[in-house]
Every structure is written in C-alpha cells, then in structure tokens.
Amino acid sequence: MTERILAQADTLVKYDNPVLQTQQPDKKKEEIGDTGGPTRPKCAPPSADVRREVEEILNAILPPKEWEEDGQAWRQQVSTTPATRLDVISLQEQLDMRLHQRQARETGICPIRRQLYTQCFDEIIRQVTINCAERGLLLLRVRDELKMTMEAYQTLYISSVAFGMRKALLSEQGKADLESNVERLKDEKASLERQLIEQRSKAELAERRFAEQTATSERKHNEEITLLKKTNLQLKSQLEGIIAPKKG
Template identity: 70%
Template sequence: MTERLIPAVSTLVKYGNPFLVVNRVIDQPSTSEAEDISKKVPLTADERRVTEEILNTILPPKEWEEDGQLWRQQVSTTPATRLDVINLQEQLDMRLQQRQARETGICPVRRELYTQCFDELIREVTINCAERGLLLLRVRDEMRMTIEAYQALYCSSVAFGMRKALQAEQGKSDLHQKVEMLKDEKQDLEHQIIELKQRAEQADRRAAETRLAEERKHTEEITFLKKTNQQLKTQLEGIIAPKK
C-alpha cells in the first residue's frame, strides 16, 4: 500500500493517514458482529485488529477516488492523552467562535461541532474500552434519533402553522368580503327605511287630509240636516197650530 498525506475535511475527529486500497472488496464487520466482538475480552495480540474493526463500525472510514484509484482514511487508533483532550476542547471553542455558532437556541453549526467532538470522545474511549465505546455509540444514536424526531415534529409544526396561517388569511379575506356585503346590505336597508318613512308620512298626510275633508263634510251634513229639521219643525208647527 502507498501512503500519502491528503488534507482531510475539517473535523474534530482524529483520522490516520490515507492509504491506497489495492483490493476494493474489503470485508467490514457489521454492527452486530462488532457488538459480538466487543462482548469478548481481548486476550490475544488481535486486540488492535478488533479495536480497529469496532472503530470502523462506529466511525466508518472515508473513501474517495482520485486518478482512478480508491483511497481510504480510517480513524486513528492512537490512544489519546490528557493533552489531546485539552487540545480538543480548545479546538472546539476556537471553531465555535470562528464559525460564529450561536450560544443558545437552534444552531446547525454548533450541533455539527459538538457531534464531531462527541465522535472524537467515542473514538478515544473505544480505544481504551471497546464495550464502553459501543455503549456511547448507543447513546449517540439515541440522541440523534431524538433530535431527528424533534426536527420532524418541528417541520410538521411549521407546516401546520403555515397551513393555519393561510387558512386564517383566507378566512380573513372571506370575512372582509362578508363585511362589505353586510355594509352594502345595511345601506340598502337604510334606503328602504327612508323610503318607507317617506311613504308613511305621505300616507299620514293623506289620511289627515281625508279625515279633515270627511269631518268638514260631516259637519256640513249635520248643519244641513239641522237646518232642514228646523224648517220641517216650523212647517209642522204651522200646520198643527189652530187657526184663529
């Protein structure tokens, strides 16, 4: 195998030097196989190989092609010292500041950097104790599942909120139209009220004029009847009275 130094993607996880893959078909232990291996206490010289297999399962190697050749870069199997942990903390703080990660709230940059830091801690722990590393892997996967569930819930809530906002906006538009219709209907009713009042006033005037005319006619008829009655009375008295 030919080794060479290739700049890796900026990450807090410590990787070894990339190497050329001669045989492209390389058996990788599955997760279940790695867990079975981790349950056995390594007592032979194969401890390093088993640790590498478990590390490759937890943190899969990077692969890329260049000039028709397949290159691979695996995580480092070098145990971490106290100085490495201190440097990891300093790099984390420095990259959080460089990439302007937000200190609170939802921040993809902060989440990415802390995920890389946690993966590096899993790598360091796995080298010393494979079982502990696999347990941390379960914790990491559970944390990712929880975050993904919250993301799905958040996206669903946002979509639900947008639908409700659109419905509310549509309902608001409908209500505005209904208000305008009611205003027009109110104006029509007010015009009808004014017209009916005018008709009522005209009817009252006509009724008053008719009543006055009938009263005058009635008064004239009474006066005429009284006068006629008086004349008839006088004539009757003249007829009945004895002649002298």
C-alpha cells in the same frame, strides 16, 4: 498501497493519511512457500489481533471515507493511534477555536454548534474505543440514542410548525370569511335601514293623506248638515206659514 499526506479535513475526528486503493495481493501466495508446497499459516501475535479488532470496531463506528480523484480510488479511515493528555487538550482548544471561527451561537438552536460537538463526541468515542472497545461501544449507544432523540424532537418541531401553519391559515381563512360575512350583514343592514326610511316616509304620507281626507270629509259633512239644517228651517217656516192662516 500508495499513501499521500493531506491536511487534516474540516473535522475534529482524527484520521489517518489517505491510501490509494489497489488490487489486493493473492492470498494464496501467502500460503505457499518458496518450494511451492503448502506451509502452515503463521499465527499473528495477540497484539495484532487486538489491533485488528479495534480497527474493525472503529470502522463500524466511524466508517472510512472513500472518494475518487483523477480516476483513482482513495480511502481514509480513522486513526488507531491512542490519544494522550495533550491530544485531549488540543481537541478542546480546536473545539473552542472552531466555535469562535464559525461564529456558532452559544444558546438556542445552532446547526454549526451541533455539528462541531458531534464531531468532538465522535473523536472522544474514537479515543475511548482504542483503550477499551466495550466502553467505546457503550458510548456509541449513547450517541445514537441522543441522535435519535434529537431527530424525534426535530420531527415533532417540524410537525408542530406545520400544524401551527395550518391552523394559522385556517384562522386567516375563517377571519376572511367572517369579515366577508360582516360586510354582507352591513350591506343588508344598510338596505333594511333604507327600506325602513322609505316605509316610514310612505306611512307619514299616508297618514297626512288620511288626515286631509278625514278633514275634507268632516268639512263636507258639516256643510251638508248646515245645509240640511238651513233647508229644514226654511221648510219649517214655510210649513208654519201655510198652517197659520187656516187656524185664523
């Protein structure tokens, strides 16, 4: 297969050079000798079997990258080269450098910082898996558990934000309804106050009219009494004038 050397992608995980995907050779040719007769397949050395097993585990943990370019299919898988102490130091330096270059936040929620630390963790899993596949698989379980927990917290955060937004909208709607109700009650109060003033004015006017009518009635009554008394005195004096000669 054709290979080409590319610059390291924007990731902390170490990959091999991409290889061009071509048609795999016929496996039957490997089983047939020069004379055309079947031959016994050669057994691979144990180191090759272990290397193949490590590659399979690494490809399962960190799937190879596949893409098409200029009509050709390329494939790039993680490196199976064991890491040295210098590689670990270089990984730490690259992590710090990229955190600084991409201006990742030191605290709080930061997608950039999370992405870089995830890549760093994947690279550590790769390095550990090459030396001990079981330890690498255990680290994979830890990574998946942390990822699942993070996604659960993210889902809970999104749902809580949505719940808070719904409550805020309901409260705003309730506040608007209460304000509308307050305005309506204020209008009703003003209307009732106007009606009260009108009724008080009518009551005062009615009381004045009643007082005037009462005073007029009393005056007329007094005048009638005075007139009747005067008439009574006149009649009395006339009656006395009539009766007095007869007595004489």
